[in-house]
Amino acid sequence: MNENAQPLRGVMIQVAGGRLLMPNAAIAEILSVVDPEPMPGAPDWILGQVRWRGWQVPLVSYTRLAGLGTSDELLRGQRVLVLKGLGGNARLPYFALLTQGFPRLVSVGADSLETVDGGIDGGGVIAASVRYQDEAAIVPDLDGIESRLQEALAA
Numbered sequence: 160m161n162e163n164a165q166p167l168r169g170v171m172i173q174v175a176g177g178r179l180l181m182p183n184a185a186i187a188e189i190l191s192v193v194d195p196e197p198m199p200g201a202p203d204w205i206l207g208q209v210r211w212r213g214w215q216v217p218l219v220s221y222t223r224l225a226g227l228g229t230s231d232e233l234l235r236g237q238r239v240l241v242l243k244g245l246g247g248n249a250r251l252p253y254f255a256l257l258t259q260g261f262p263r264l265v266s267v268g269a270d271s272l273e274t275v276d277g278g279i280d281g282g283g284v285i286a287a288s289v290r291y292q293d294e295a296a297i298v299p300d301l302d303g304i305e306s307r308l309q310e311a312l313a314a
Contacts, residue, residue: 176227
């Protein structure tokens, strides 16, 4: 990041197995956890789909998808983070991630972010492992998540 660049608005999000740091602009809405409708034949990291503003939005367990763990049960206090699809797919303009608690707004500047060697492969859905003000976090690869979703839903 350029030291003279303006800080970026981001959110720090707790998921089972770690924290995610992502751009605030990627988030369409934050919902209370809801029971997803099952999607027969979907991989275990797709928890089902939720209804949101007339859309059927696939609900993803980032923890399972990235290989950070398997304990992603729908519990009280969790949230559904509806994200804007970046790939321009008219059939998948949104997808959702299961999170724990409420996301925290952060201002990410050059002096507050450090890339670290995370040692996690993540199956193509981890862009980077970082430290933000001494907190370990993962920057998810939103394009990678969207691609994996498209592949799974086409099968």
